[in-house]
Amino acid sequence: MNTQTFPTIAVLGTGLIGAPVARNLHKRGFKVRAWNRTAGKAQALAADGVEACASPADAVQDADIIVTVLNDGRSVQEAMLAAAPALRQGAIWLQLSTVGVDAITSLADWAGQHGLVFYDAPVQGTRQPAEMAQLVVLASGPTAQRETVQAVFEAIGKRTLWVAEQPGASSRLKLALNNWAFALTHGLAESLALATGLGVDPALVVDVVTGGPMDSGYFQAKAAAILADNYATSFSIANAAKDARLVMDAAAQSGVRLDAAQAGLQRFERALAAGHGAKDMAASYLA
Amino acid sequence: MNTQTFPTIAVLGTGLIGAPVARNLHKRGFKVRAWNRTAGKAQALAADGVEACASPADAVQDADIIVTVLNDGRSVQEAMLAAAPALRQGAIWLQLSTVGVDAITSLADWAGQHGLVFYDAPVQGTRQPAEMAQLVVLASGPTAQRETVQAVFEAIGKRTLWVAEQPGASSRLKLALNNWAFALTHGLAESLALATGLGVDPALVVDVVTGGPMDSGYFQAKAAAILADNYATSFSIANAAKDARLVMDAAAQSGVRLDAAQAGLQRFERALAAGHGAKDMAASYLA
Structure with missing residues (x-):
């Protein structure tokens, strides 16, 4: 496959789910850059071919796709605010964290204001399914870019369930x-x-x-x-x-x-x- | 098999669980006599070879084994009080109802006072497993008569788990x-x-x-x-x-x-x- 077809992915958050997600994306051929608040957790992924970045902005620089796998809505918002200066217009944002009803609405709004294509995509499954690329992705977002998005989801999960075109339903x-x-x-x-x-x-x-x-x-x-x-x-x-x-x-x-x-x-x-x-x-x- | 080896069983209570229990006991060759507070429910079992009795005392008359499958501890106690004059010394009482911690203690005491061999034997499973003789019997009681008792349990369930020799543990x-x-x-x-x-x-x-x-x-x-x-x-x-x-x-x-x-x-x-x-x-x- 042409390397042109493999987008660069920034993974923000490399905890219990984020770390295996980053590893599995790299295994599937994506170029993966990762940031984590506790830097050591991202650096630990170097052996798996994942490039550790010092800040969210470093991670999303030149990234076609941003994946957030953080603890809560506030962590996601903070990471994206820090990443904002380096975000590319039209980049795809796959939001995997469980953030609840209110936060998902403000994150989706924020994405719109920053020219990002937003997918509300929490995952079903914990550490072990994440490690085995057996997550179930509950995806809501625009149909336009689903082909690109689906390839990412297939690298981390066994199944993608498309819930709605509007973000929020998945959360x-x-x-x-x-x-x-x-x-x-x-x-x-x-x-x-x-x-x-x-x-x-x-x-x-x-x-x-x-x-x-x-x-x-x-x-x-x-x-x-x-x-x-x-x-x-x-x-x-x-x-x-x-x-x-x-x-x-x-x-x-x-x-x-x-x-x-x-x-x-x-x-x-x-x-x-x-x-x-x-x-x-x-x-x-x-x- | 010699009919001598098939004891007569009185089933007190023919609701969602009791009715199929009575039917399955008859199918397996036991002589079954049933009583229910709402008489119609016991009479409905006549077609299945179960003899409907007008009172608990009628049902337990000449019975070797009494099975109680009633709603609660009070119902069980009332039925057994009504049955008391006709109870045979040494008869086996299999108490299948879910009666809780306090009631099972007083029922076991009462059984001892009336010369009955008591088994605390609630069943796991609802209507459908009862109909298919697929209950799990949680049995506690003396080892002495387990062979007789086991034959009854095998007629109504797929498995008997012996929990303890003292009644109470099963409840x-x-x-x-x-x-x-x-x-x-x-x-x-x-x-x-x-x-x-x-x-x-x-x-x-x-x-x-x-x-x-x-x-x-x-x-x-x-x-x-x-x-x-x-x-x-x-x-x-x-x-x-x-x-x-x-x-x-x-x-x-x-x-x-x-x-x-x-x-x-x-x-x-x-x-x-x-x-x-x-x-x-x-x-x-x-x-």
Whole structure:
């Protein structure tokens, strides 16, 4: 393939998802430049052929496509403000971070004002699917440049679901999906905590559920983590609390009453206050 | 097989689970006599070879094994009090109802006082698994008569898990399992409600989850019910509210904090107050 057809991509944010995204883009032949607030995380990608940049502006210089994979809307906005002087008119911005309903609207507006083609594209999947290029990309944005965009998504994911032409719909869908992940996490944590509290071996809960209609890969993975007291992070408590707050903000704005989600947020907040922020969200069990 | 080896079984309670249990016991060769508070439900089983009895005492007369499948601890206690004059010393009592921690203790005590061999044996599975003899029996009770008991369980379920020799452990495990079912239900209901409230097609939530780690047979079944607005009952809101209260009672007694379960109970109570008590618990979506 002609190198002309491989655009240069700037990846802003190289955390649990951003780092494997950058690596997978390079593997697929893209020229990848990465920036991360904690510089070491971007520099660690040099061995994988990713060029570490000292600032967002350095990263987006000459980039045809900008990918943001940051913690929240504010981080994304700050990185893009820092990148602004070096942005090329007409560049494509793929916004993968989970930022919620309000932030996605202002980011899309900002993109328009700076002549960028904006795609609202949060991803479904955590560390492991990201590493295996098995994310599901929930994409909303203009049809015009979808061919270019699709090639990027195919390098990082197993599937791209086109949700809408207007940005925003993907971020809203993402909140509903995250809410499902949180509900599974808290439900499992509480069920195992209840068994333990009642003097029943919590492994029996897993035993009975296994192979039945209530079983899932997610159930197995998180149950194993809790039973082994191993909270290696796929999705941190801190990040989950942030996203659960976005869920509650969206629910309040749309007039939807989410009792269990509100209670789950309390668990995340309590786990956070107890110092479990960096642990996997299965540490809801410790709340 | 010699008919001597097939004990006579009295089934007290022929609701969503009790009726198929009685039918499956008869299919397997047991002589089955059934009583139900609403007599019509027991009489409807005549075509399946089950003898309908007018009172608990009539049903347990000459029965070697008594099976209770009733709504709650109080119903079980009332039925057994009514049956008491006709109970045979040494008869086996298989208690399948979900009655919670306190009630199972008093039922076991009562059984001891009346010379019955008591098994705490709640079942995992709702209407459909019951009809297909695919329940999972969570059994606690003395080893002495397990061979006889196991033959009964094999007629109604796909698996018997022996939990403990002392009754109580099974009922406690059952609460943790029901809590998982409730958490799945509310989590799904809230996730689909949030999508809808945010103007996103809730079918997209199902679409993205399908085939991934958060997918399950339970997720698919309840999501389909909600999307079709079809609340045909596998597990009624009224029954779920009752069991969720038992979960919270058990949590309070054991000092376990269940935020999400408490919030879920609120949803069930609200659905109940809105007149959805007879609908399937997927009607948490309507709360």
